[in-house]
Amino acid sequence: MSKVDEMRCGKYLLFVFNFIFWLMGSFVLAVGLWLRFDPETVSLLNGDKAPDTFFIGVYILIGAGILVMLVGFFGCCGAVRESQCLLGSFFACLLIIFCAELAAGVFGFLNKDKIIKDVQTYYTTNYNENNNSTLIISYQKVLNCCGTTEYPCPDPPKDTKDCETGIEEFFNTKLYIIGYVGIGIAGVMIIGMIFSMVLCCAIRNSREVI
Secondary structure (H helix, E strand, O other): OOHHHHHHHHHHHHHHHHHHHHHHHHHHHHHHHHHHHOHHHHHHOOOOOOOOHHHHHHHHHHHHHHHHHHHHHHHHHHHHHOOHHHHHHHHHHHHHHHHHHHHHHHHHHHOHHHHHHHHHHHHHHHHHHOOOOHHHHHHHHHHOEOEOOOOEOOOOOOOOEOHHHHHHHHHHHHHHHHHHHHHHHHHHHHHHHHHHHHHHHHHHHHHHHO
16 A cells, blocks of 8 residues: 555544544533433422532533534544644644543542432422422422422322432432443543544654655
8 A cells, every 4th residue: 555545544534533523522412411401300400599510510511522523523624634733723622622521420420429419408498398389299200209208208109219219319310321421431532532643643654755
């Protein structure tokens, strides 16, 4: 294979990788938007004094997804045009996104207990004030629960748990999604950074030989 063919092959591989990277960004953004606008989650955290800690990790995930999409786009343009400026910006942004994804993942895992406790406290406070309010009914409907650990419902329907347990199960699932997506994408990005750097060096060396 001639040096020209090697350079062309490396350029196409870099383009394909960046396109996959753009698709990954779309996936992260879709997951973040789903977590933010999921009707069940919104119905549980739409009160005036509802804790917003959960959404911090979601916003980090959404921001990282948007950045990944932009970086994938610039990477594709840089590969096609062989622009050193665009490729340089690509690597700089990769590092920023890696930190953001890792932060979202770590946030989801490290703050899991605090977020769940805040939501449980929010629920029990409202339950003690008015156990028949719209908010309490919403919790009971979404989580299939009734009452609290301290004040359980007298005659709960079958397979109905107390709402503090329901809150823990519900938000555990959501926070694990944030953690796994964030850390998983960050891990893939490390591999991607190494792969892209090798390809860029190969393209540059082929151009110098030519």
